[in-house]
Amino acid sequence: MIHASNLTKRYADRTAIDGLNFEVKKGEIVGFLGPNGAGKSTTMKILTGYMPATEGTVTVAGYDVFESPLEVKRSVGYLPETPPVYKEMTVRDYLDFAARLHGVEKQGLRAAIDRAIEQTHLGEVQGRLIGNLSKGYRQRVGLAQALVHNPPVLILDEPTVGLDPKQIIEIRNLIRGLASERTVILSTHILPEVQATCSRVIVINQGRIVAQDSLDRLTARLQQGKTFNLMVRNRSSQALEVLRSIPGIKSVAEAPQASELVTIEVRPEATDIRDQIIETAVKQQMGVLEFFAEKLSLEDVFLQLTTTEETV
Amino acid sequence: MKNIWTIARRDFMAYFTSPLAYILISLLLLITGYMFSQIVFGFIQHMMTYQQFNMGKPVSITEGVIQPLFGSINTILLFIFPMITMRLIAEERKNETLPLILTSPITLMQFILGKFLSSVLLISVMLALTLVYPIVLQVYGNPEWGPIVGGYLGTLLMVSCYLAIGLFFSAMTENQLIAGALTFGASLLFWIINWAAQSVDSTTGAFLNYMSLISHYQTFGTGLIVSSDVFFFLSFIAVGIYLTHQVLDSYRWR
Numbered sequence: 001m002i003h004a005s006n007l008t009k010r011y012a013d014r015t016a017i018d019g020l021n022f023e024v025k026k027g028e029i030v031g032f033l034g035p036n037g038a039g040k041s042t043t044m045k046i047l048t049g050y051m052p053a054t055e056g057t058v059t060v061a062g063y064d065v066f067e068s069p070l071e072v073k074r075s076v077g078y079l080p081e082t083p084p085v086y087k088e089m090t091v092r093d094y095l096d097f098a099a100r101l102h103g104v105e106k107q108g109l110r111a112a113i114d115r116a117i118e119q120t121h122l123g124e125v126q127g128r129l130i131g132n133l134s135k136g137y138r139q140r141v142g143l144a145q146a147l148v149h150n151p152p153v154l155i156l157d158e159p160t161v162g163l164d165p166k167q168i169i170e171i172r173n174l175i176r177g178l179a180s181e182r183t184v185i186l187s188t189h190i191l192p193e194v195q196a197t198c199s200r201v202i203v204i205n206q207g208r209i210v211a212q213d214s215l216d217r218l219t220a221r222l223q224q225g226k227t228f229n230l231m232v233r234n235r236s237s238q239a240l241e242v243l244r245s246i247p248g249i250k251s252v253a254e255a256p257q258a259s260e261l262v263t264i265e266v267r268p269e270a271t272d273i274r275d276q277i278i279e280t281a282v283k284q285q286m287g288v289l290e291f292f293a294e295k296l297s298l299e300d301v302f303l304q305l306t307t308t309e310e311t312v
Numbered sequence: 313m314k315n316i317w318t319i320a321r322r323d324f325m326a327y328f329t330s331p332l333a334y335i336l337i338s339l340l341l342l343i344t345g346y347m348f349s350q351i352v353f354g355f356i357q358h359m360m361t362y363q364q365f366n367m368g369k370p371v372s373i374t375e376g377v378i379q380p381l382f383g384s385i386n387t388i389l390l391f392i393f394p395m396i397t398m399r400l401i402a403e404e405r406k407n408e409t410l411p412l413i414l415t416s417p418i419t420l421m422q423f424i425l426g427k428f429l430s431s432v433l434l435i436s437v438m439l440a441l442t443l444v445y446p447i448v449l450q451v452y453g454n455p456e457w458g459p460i461v462g463g464y465l466g467t468l469l470m471v472s473c474y475l476a477i478g479l480f481f482s483a484m485t486e487n488q489l490i491a492g493a494l495t496f497g498a499s500l501l502f503w504i505i506n507w508a509a510q511s512v513d514s515t516t517g518a519f520l521n522y523m524s525l526i527s528h529y530q531t532f533g534t535g536l537i538v539s540s541d542v543f544f545f546l547s548f549i550a551v552g553i554y555l556t557h558q559v560l561d562s563y564r565w566r
């Protein structure tokens with residue numbers, strides 16, 4: 001349904017995204033997960049035809065965004081980071097405008113607006129001015145706008161940001177409910193958000209894709225346990241044997257590529273045993289030069305993500 | 313065309329959700345009403361002096377009332393229109409509603425034309441309300457309708473050129489006041505650009521005269537519609553709309 005290849009966007013002074021390749025199949029809900037400034041919004045702006053890419057191509061529903069922007073725009077419903085609402089309009093008039101803009105025919109207008117209002121539970125406020133609504137309602141109006149022409153593809157940029165927990169749950173249920181018939185991409189920097197809604201995750205950091213997989217497999221990869229590198233002057237087999245006896249250690253091996261390097265794997269369930277490793281190494285007079293953890297790039301990213309659902 | 317109308321319709325209705333449109337319409341009617349009464353009063357006095365004492369020259373209603381009336385309508389619109397155009401695109405940028413427009417299946421040109429059309433519609437409503445003055449003249453006298461129709465057409469065309477200038481500056485910045493100030497400055501310049509025509513060489517002078525909006529308006533006021541003047545106004549509008557398009561398009565590439 002969506003196919004991006006080598007997608008690159010350079011702003012005047014920085015590269016926001018750098019050679020992204022990904023695919024989203026029909027009916028999937030895919031989460032763009034990444035910390036602030038990762039390039040999520042930039043990617044979405046390109047997918048929706050709001051902004052051209054510096055390099056690379058995107059096709060949505062079979063159309064090239066650059067060559068047939070109008071066809072792509074007809075197939076996509078887009079909720080930008082800030083809901084694009086006119087404060088001086090009523091909810092209903094605004095949805096009427098959005099539907100007309102997206103080419104909904106006159107005879108279908110009423111039904112389309114009613115459906116979008118029902119899906120987003122805006123019934124009670126449909127006659128109110130958008131400027132007088134709370135942030136949560138405005139976000140829902142933005143979502144209704146993205147839905148009103150019944151597009152096969154939905155692109156939602158941080159759809160739950162700034163909402164209270166009850167509203168967040170509502171919006172997530174709504175998104176999940178839409179998914180069976182639609183392809184959805186949503187971006188977020190909140191880890192539990194993807195857990196709650198997405199079937200697949202594309203993790204992006206500093207403009208590059210770090211991983212794309214199901215969330216279960218990604219977390220499994222993270223929990224495989226840690227690897228530490230120990231650089232020593234003297235790696236006697238006796239000392240290594242003592243290291244192996246520390247509870248929680250899975251393996252200790254002499255790295256073949258360097259005569260000073262010992263790699264130590266720690267069991268995932270172990271508590272932090274770095275102190276014990278170093279103490280042992282010192283006692284065994286191994287002559288410690290360096291001790292450092294081998295980091296997965298994915299872990300780097302996850303450390304920057306919001307992992308708890310605080311009330312925003 | 314449907315897309316242009318969708319944009320224009322929303323925008324036109326937006327004028328009336330704030331007090332601004334009502335204030336501007338009231339201002340226009342109050343000031344032109346005052347001027348109209350003064351013009352008519354002066355005209356009657358002049359004619360009475362002529363008839364009673366045979367002093368001065370006879371003046372037609374066209375010269376004595378209608379042309380000065382359009383002169384005052386034009387002048388007041390020059391002051392009012394920047395407040396109409398300054399919000400056109402600047403407000404969409406400020407409120408971050410452009411993403412909705414630019415990700416809808418309409419072209420940038422349709423959006424710009426819709427914006428332009430909505431401002432032309434508002435000016436047309438304003439002009440339509442000033443029809444009370446010619447109607448008053450018709451009730452109490454016998455005005456020539458040629459110069460009236462010409463005056464309206466010329467005014468609408470000339471003010472549409474201003475609107476195109478305003479549209480352009482509204483696309484340049486998201487600050488409405490800056491857009492309004494630049495618009496007022498630029499349109500004033502196009503209004504008086506021929507003042508310097510005498511003091512420069514004849515080629516430049518002819519050019520300045522040609523660029524002056526008001527010099528193309530003059531013949532409309534006598535009831536004549538000269539195609540070269542209509543052509544000038546339409547070209548001016550087209551250039552304004554084209555430049556607006558270029559400005560907005562360039563934002564997408566940053």
Ligand SMILES: Nc1ncnc2c1ncn2[C@@H]1O[C@H](COP(=O)(O)OP(=O)(O)O)[C@@H](O)[C@H]1O
Pocket residue numbers: 011012013014015016034035036037038039040041042043566
């Ligand atoms: N209009 C812009 N001009 C220059 N740099 C920008 C612009 N928009 C975004 N950026 C930069 O591009 C990077 C990616 O931004 P963005 O796509 O908004 O990230 P995210 O949505 O993941 O937080 C950031 O470093 C941001 O500062």
Ligand SMILES: [Mg+2]
Pocket residue numbers: 037040041042081
């Ligand atoms: Mg963002």
